Amino acid sequence: MRDWRMLNSKKVLVIVPAYNEEESLERTVDELVSVVPDIDYLVxxxxxxxxxxxxxLDRGYNHVTLPVNSGLTVGFQTGMKYALRNGYDYALQFDADGQHCPEYMSKMLDLAIAEDADIVIGSRFVNKCKEVSARMLGSRIITVAIKLTTGKRVADPTSGMRMFNRKMIERFANDDSLNPEPESISYLIKKGAKVREVQVEMRERQAGESYLNIPKSIAYMARACISILFVQWFR
Known part of the structure; x- marks a missing residue:
């Protein structure tokens, strides 16, 4: 595996938001530092x-703890503020549930540097078709909504594995209206952000339960589409 610091001068921070992930966090972080031993991360x-x-605490992980459960947006912004304060060039959003594979991080970084991309998405569907399911139907609809409003196709808008450059770190750290969701990706594309995708494989959640059950998934997709198609016209 590549040595991130020797092969380039870019500082990369992996942000790992975690809420009630006692069953998977240890496995996720240990795999991360095993695959990329010198990577900087923040739980x-x-x-x-x-x-x-x-x-x-027991494992000595680099982490911050929020006093109350504040949701993914606040957790992610906390990580982005840390990245900004500490001079990171890139920040990678990385799930704590074991679905994301750290092996793809170098490919994402390579593309971000080579194409001067603002955001690189680890996509399941660059070279593959989406499976037939209610959740993937929602993802297809969001893809269409983004295409209609921006003219750009994002194959996997709901992927939670995304790399952001310094400019995006600054925007997310300082703008409370942005969140790590498809509607913000769509908004940033409209504002000129350069988004690229890299084909990755993702695993099933390794432990615990997703907070997105069927009713919540439907509400999530509906909210995202309404924001992309209507609300963003006024921003």
Whole structure:
């Protein structure tokens, strides 16, 4: 595996938002540092009620703990503010549930540098078709909505594995209206952000349960589409 610091002069921070991830966090972080031993990371413990905080303390993980559960947006922004303060050139959003594979990080960084991309998305669907399911139907609809409003196609708008350059770090750290969701990606594309995608494989959640059950998934997709198609016209 590449040595990030020797092969380029870019500082990369992996942001790992975590809420009640005691069953998967240790496996996720240990794999991350095993694959890329010299990578910098920050676990953002979002007011977890389980043993997430204790695991971070026991294992000596670099982490911050929010006093109460504040949601993904606040957790992600906390990581971006940390990246900004500490002079990172790139920040990678990386799930704590074990779905993301750190092997693809170097490919994402290479593309970000080569094409001067503002955002690089780890996409499941650059070279593959979306499976037939209610969740993937929602993803297809969001892809169409982004295409209609920006003229750009984002194959995997709901991917949670995204790399951001310094300019995007500054924007997310300083703009409370932005969030790590498809509607913000669409908005940033409209404002001129250069977005690229890299084909990746993702695993099923390794432990615990997703907060997105079927009703919440439907509400999530509906909210994203309404924001992309209508609300953003007024921003």
């Amino acid at each position: 953002v413990n979002d007011g977890s009620k389980d043993a997430t905080e204790q695991i971070c």
